[in-house]
Amino acid sequence: MISFSSFKTLVFATGLTSLSFVAHGQQSSTPEADSFGQCIERLQQEARDAGVSERTTVDILGQVKPLERILSYDRNQPEFVQTFTGYFSKRVTDWRINKGREKLQEHKEFLAELTKQYGVPAQYLIAFWGLETNFGSYKGKTPIIPALTTLACDQRRSVYFSGELVQALLLLEREELDHKQMVGSWAGAMGHTQFMPTAYMKYAKDGDGDGKIDLWNNELDALASAAHFLQNLGWKTGYRWGREVIIPEGFDYQLAGKSQPQPLSFWSQQNVTQVGGKPLGESDLKSALLVPAGHTGSAFMVYPNFDVILRWNNSEYYGIAVGHLADRINGKGTLSKPLPELPNYTLVEMQQFQEKLNQLGYDVGEADGILGPATRKGVRAFQVTVGLIADGYPSKETVEAVKNAPVEIDDAKNS
Structure with missing residues (x-):
């Protein structure tokens, strides 16, 4: 729902990132001057109807020029399909683990307060932050208002991006932002945690109590906003995302897949165990088995909080990476199996x-x-x-x- 960080890579997962826009057939080009002008007039009226001031509607939205490169990003399809090994190895890195541990210690007291208030453990907030923007080291450089306007004037996702554009204009006024400094991903995601404008307006929080919500420059605001967002997505306090598990020989892999959840007790009866050999237990907690790299790679048992992670970014690869990175930041060990070499299909x-x-x-x-x-x-x-x-x-x-x-x-x- 937020991240565009992995859009350019198709993955072996349940889908792309949750706001991914790979075109199939419809290849509209950048709007010509007249049609773009007509689109601007439409968007200006939508902005006025939503309560955006006349000054912003005329002086900012009215001056926007289309960004031709945005639609080429929107239409981009990769040549190769990325494997779990390729995806995971580039995201759960020693650098991210070590930097994440530094940030965990740096904001220890504040994160403890967030966990108490929102129920989301600190290591998950740090893991999301690390995957989205490398802890704020790269938040994107595309001007948000022109990017969203360009996409709103393209017929393929016009309704969605028109709504996000209006929310971005309302955000600009609410937080008294400089529109030239509103930069982010090509598709409009912003700040440390790459919130889309609608998410920024609805879920962002003032973490340090200074009266402003600045997800670009304020780490405390970003962390508080992530915690609030995850709580609203349905994070279950006291439960983990999932874990790596060991599958016995002769296992029926037709039982695997996120669409086939079973009580944890069911998997115990199938002799699926924790990595160290301990039983999974007899809980009735719904859980599903994932084997993203096939039977030669690691297997994962995922719980309801994994679904919450997927509401942030609807990719099983992303969900596993967030969960495992959080575990590593929190001191857990590496996967029990080396990442397998997998075919590189076009x-x-x-x-x-x-x-x-x-x-x-x-x-x-x-x-x-x-x-x-x-x-x-x-x-x-x-x-x-x-x-x-x-x-x-x-x-x-x-x-x-x-x-x-x-x-x-x-x-x-x-x-």
């Missing part, structure tokens, strides 16, 4: 793989190159039929087997 290769699965009768939905729940389910079903470990991961062996599998011809259709 987007086209993955689309062809999905198309062939559909032809074979394994419905994986649109061949979009994204390894979402439907594709994983189809892959598992195929792997069962050919005697492969049904972990839902497109290993080289699985892809080759799909490629070589004959497509049955329906005689009835050809008679």
Whole structure:
């Protein structure tokens, strides 16, 4: 819902970042002068209706010029599909762990107050901050008002970005900001925690009590805002995000997937254990098993707070990275298994793989190159039929087997 930090990379997860905008077919160009001018007039009226002052509506919004590069970012698709290994190794780094521990100590007392007030443990706030902007070292340099205006005048996501633009203008007035200093991501995310304008208006908090909310320059405001946001997303106090687990030999991997939660006691009955061999327990807490790198990589048991993380950024890779980074910042150890070397597929290769699965009768939905729940389910079903470990991961062996599998011809259709 907030982050655009990982937009340019398609991941093997349940989806892209929750506000990702990969175009499929519709490739509108930057609006020409006349149509852009008409769009500005429309946006000015929407701003007035929402209570934005005439001065801001005319002197700021009325002077905006389109940013051509924004739409090229919006349409960008990567050549390769990134693996869990590639994603995780670039985000859970020694630098982020060490810097996170420094920040945890630096703001120790303030973070303790936030945990008491909002119920979110400090290490998670630090982990989100680290993944979003490297603890504020890179918050983006794109001017927010022109970027949002450009996207609002593009038909593909006009309604959404028009709303965000109006909220950005209201924010500018509420916090008495200089619009030239309102910079962030190309899609409008701002500050240490990369809040979109709507989230900034609704959830941002004055952490240091100075009467202003400055997510660009004030770390305490940013941390308090993150805590408040996570609380409102439904964070369950006293529960962790999940944990790495050990899966026994002969395990039925068709049970895996976030869409198939079970009570924790169920997984204990399947002999899934904590990394050290301790049982998971007999709780009725709903939990799901994820195997993002296939059976050769680490497995993770995720709990309801993992879903809260996904409401911040709807990518399972992101959720696992946040959770594990938080654990590491809090003193926990590394993963029990080294990150496996995984195939480096192009987007086209993955689309062809999905198309062939559909032809074979394994419905994986649109061949979009994204390894979402439907594709994983189809892959598992195929792997069962050919005697492969049904972990839902497109290993080289699985892809080759799909490629070589004959497509049955329906005689009835050809008679």
